[in-house]
């Protein structure tokens with residue numbers, strides 16, 4: 250009975266609108282708290298800032314390589330995605346999360362699935378629950394949207410499909426820049442990344458995240474520390490502070506929101522294909538007691554059946570392969586079992 254209740258809690262978020270104090274289930278121990286670190290919520294002058302890169306500039310390749318090696322992340326500007334679409338996507342995201350809990354539960358995510366409404370998928374790996382709720386979309390969200398808004402779902406679907414299309418095109422481009430920055434071309438070096446009829450075959454997930462106003466943000470966690478399983482992730486974090494990335498030697502660094510910028514995360518698969526040159530960034534989201542924050546994360550990866558391994562040209566006698574070949578589907582299963590230890594477990 251007890252374990253059933255726990256599983257239930259891990260899947261379904263709290264009805265945050267009806268909670269005025271932080272329940273014990275969501276109160277993190279002091280060692281895991283965001284506020285154990287001076288960087289919480291404010292930008293600290295002593296901390297380095299996550300690089301902001303204009304990908305239209307000729308020097309972008311070197312900056313991208315440097316950022317991926319040193320941080321595993323950067324903010325991208327001048328990427329061509331219209332600001333109006335950023336606003337519409339945020340509007341539709343807020344519209345979804347502001348629905349009453351009974352309605353959101355109509356599209357609750359099943360335990361083995363990634364799409365639908367629920368708690369953070371990483372919840373089972375932590376002793377406390379997170380102050381957030383999420384909604385996963387793969388391709389058309391129409392089935393779920395129809396249940397959420399029997400009459401008025403067309404606009405939500407249109408905006409989310411347009412956002413996914415823009416994110417996919419931009420990921421194709423950014424991955425091209427990342428490979429080129431290492432002296433590689435996708436045609437020769439990364440076979441799954443070859444466009445067929447002008448289109449790269451990929452498997453992507455759009456995750457909408459919501460972090461309601463929290464009565465006790467210093468004792469709560471929005472999204473606990475994790476690396477993304479993707480090749481790369483494009484995150485629109487909106488205009489409210491909350492995202493933090495971990496940098497060796499600097500600790501947790503807040504990522505300053507910039508209107509119209511997107512955060513690019515190097516994911517686990519990119520760390521594998523780059524043979525450890527690019528690092529999968531550890532990151533988390535903290536919460537606040539004043540403003541409801543939403544974000545959208547677009548996880549970009551190859552089709553499930555593709556085998557991923559360190560790219561041939563990055564391996565030689567001085568640089569032996571650091572990771573064994575792994576099929577993406579298999580890697581996801583490993584991640585579901587051992588979470589942040591997954592990368593280490595495929596290391597040679």
Ligand SMILES: O=C(O)CCC(=O)C(=O)O
Nearest residue numbers: 456458486492534544546
């Ligand atoms: O909301 C954020 O800033 C972070 C989201 C994130 O890391 C994720 O969805 O994987």
Ligand SMILES: [Fe+2]
Nearest residue numbers: 475476477532
């Ligand atoms: Fe993430």
